Amino acid sequence: MHLRKRNLFQLLISAIMIFIFAIFASQPAKADSANLSDGTYTVPVTLLKAGSNSTSIANMFFTQSANVTVANGSYQIQLQTSGAQYITSMTVGGQAVTQDPSGHITVTLTNPSELEPVSFGLKVPIIGTMNQNAQFDFKWGSAQKDPTAAATPAASSSSATTPAATSSSAPAAAASSSASSSSAVTREPNMAPSKTTATKKTTAKTTSKSTWTYTVLKASGNSKSIANKYYTHVASVKKVNKHYNVVLKVSYKKSLKLGSKAVRPVSINNHKPSAVKYGATKSTYNMTYAFNVASTNTLKKIIKGKIHVKVPYLNISQTFGIRFKFSHHTTATKTTTHKLTALKAEPANGSSAASAATATNARLPQTGDRSQQAVSVVGAVFGSSLLLGWGLVHESL
Numbered sequence: 001m002h003l004r005k006r007n008l009f010q011l012l013i014s015a016i017m018i019f020i021f022a023i024f025a026s027q028p029a030k031a032d033s034a035n036l037s038d039g040t041y042t043v044p045v046t047l048l049k050a051g052s053n054s055t056s057i058a059n060m061f062f063t064q065s066a067n068v069t070v071a072n073g074s075y076q077i078q079l080q081t082s083g084a085q086y087i088t089s090m091t092v093g094g095q096a097v098t099q100d101p102s103g104h105i106t107v108t109l110t111n112p113s114e115l116e117p118v119s120f121g122l123k124v125p126i127i128g129t130m131n132q133n134a135q136f137d138f139k140w141g142s143a144q145k146d147p148t149a150a151a152t153p154a155a156s157s158s159s160a161t162t163p164a165a166t167s168s169s170a171p172a173a174a175a176s177s178s179a180s181s182s183s184a185v186t187r188e189p190n191m192a193p194s195k196t197t198a199t200k201k202t203t204a205k206t207t208s209k210s211t212w213t214y215t216v217l218k219a220s221g222n223s224k225s226i227a228n229k230y231y232t233h234v235a236s237v238k239k240v241n242k243h244y245n246v247v248l249k250v251s252y253k254k255s256l257k258l259g260s261k262a263v264r265p266v267s268i269n270n271h272k273p274s275a276v277k278y279g280a281t282k283s284t285y286n287m288t289y290a291f292n293v294a295s296t297n298t299l300k301k302i303i304k305g306k307i308h309v310k311v312p313y314l315n316i317s318q319t320f321g322i323r324f325k326f327s328h329h330t331t332a333t334k335t336t337t338h339k340l341t342a343l344k345a346e347p348a349n350g351s352s353a354a355s356a357a358t359a360t361n362a363r364l365p366q367t368g369d370r371s372q373q374a375v376s377v378v379g380a381v382f383g384s385s386l387l388l389g390w391g392l393v394h395e396s397l
Contacts, residue, residue: 034075034112034140041068041143045079047118050133057313058083058120058134066138076108083313085256088129089121092136114138125256126263126309127316128226211329212237212246212299219321227307227322230263235326237299243292246299247275248324250287258285259312265289266306266319269298299326 045066047059061083069076081087084103091097092107093116099105109116118134212235216228227250236247250263260280265273265287273289280286293299303324310317 034114034138034143036068036070036075036140036143038070038072040146041070042066042146043068043077043143044139046137048115048135048137050117050135056134057315058132060313061086068143073111074108075110075112076106077112079105081105086122086124087120088123091119092116112138114140122314124226124311124314124316125252125258126227126230126307127311127318127320130314132314212296212326213329214248214324214326217302217323217325219323225320225322227263227320237296240292243294244296245290245292247288247290251284253284254280255283257313259310260285261287262310263287264308264310266308268305268324269293269303296328299328 043066044064045062046064047056047062048054049056061081063080067078069078077092081099081103084099084101087099089096090099090105093109093112095107095109097105097107114137116136116138118136120132120134121129122132123129213233214231214235215233216225216231217223218225230250230252232249232251234249236245238245248268252258252262256262261278262285265276267273268289268291271291273291275288275290277288278286279288303326305322305324306319307322308317308319
């Protein structure tokens with residue numbers, strides 16, 4: 001009986017030990033601290049998800065190596081990011097990071113570990129501000145010391161020769177400019193253009209155009225939505241049968257790296273949007289969609305809508321409420337003008353032109369069989385040594 005109890009007790013102890021071992025085995029081992037001698041190093045680094053061994057999607061915005069300068073246990077770490085426009089604040093290992101506009105980030109740590117926590121304050125396109133956490137995985141064991149670090153001053157002195165090169169190129173540019181200007185004055189002073197006529201035509205039609213503009217507001221209140229930056233603020237409003245079709249457009253730069261379908265309209269004016277189209281230019285992604293209203297009076301009220309936004313590098317896929325505030329403007333333009341100028345070259349010997357003819361008061365007939373008279377007037381002008389100009393003004397109704 002005692003033996004049986006003893007065996008059960010041993011089995012219980014064994015089970016407890018296995019359980020404890022399993023708990024500790026499932027937790028990641030604490031990373032060793034860096035232990036590098038003074039110098040400059042290139043260290044492989046990866047941005048991981050917080051509390052995970054998986055690579056963060058935001059890793060693609062950071063270089064995969066860091067430049068590290070070690071001095072007396074102090075590690076100055078420099079990285080490059082292509083996502084500087086998104087980052088409003090950042091800490092690594094609890095220390096604030098300094099960041100310049102070009103995306104260079106610098107942080108100084110004391111004997112850092114392999115895994116260092118990272119905290120981001122982000123300004124996300126279309127969505128707004130948010131905070132995210134991650135961790136940098138520094139491969140200190142693979143650090144490569146830079147043997148040329150001491151030669152840096154020499155490199156900088158060589159770059160100092162650039163101004164001399166620039167200044168040496170200045171005379172060449174000046175010579176080129178001088179040659180260009182000298183070739184521009186090779187014509188004799190008394191030489192006149194060989195062309196006898198020059199025409200200029202300017203046209204503007206009388207039109208009345210109706211333009212509807214809009215502002216994108218947050219789901220509540222009168223504040224502008226972040227999405228307001230990415231709508232074009234000009235709506236196409238056209239009458240179709242017995243209703244009006246309203247087309248809205250979203251446009252954002254490809255450099256934001258949001259993808260071609262980051263924004264999808266979910267609803268507008270309590271209905272499903274129609275005619276959703278995606279497109280692109282060389283530098284932007286674009287999306288248009290439409291909705292119908294029975295009367296333009298509807299646009300004088302606040303129009304509610306919803307959009308779905310995806311930000312791949314932050315694993316964001318959410319639907320946001322927005323509202324549209326429309327306004328209406330009408331503009332008109334008028335007049336159509338045609339101008340014709342006739343030039344006569346002066347003789348090369350510089351003799352003066354003949355006295356002005358009375359043709360300066362001549363008018364070209366606009367309609368009917370008097371067109372021959374117009375031809376005669378033009379011929380008379382060309383036959384004289386006049387510099388004559390006249391114009392015909394037509395007003396569109």
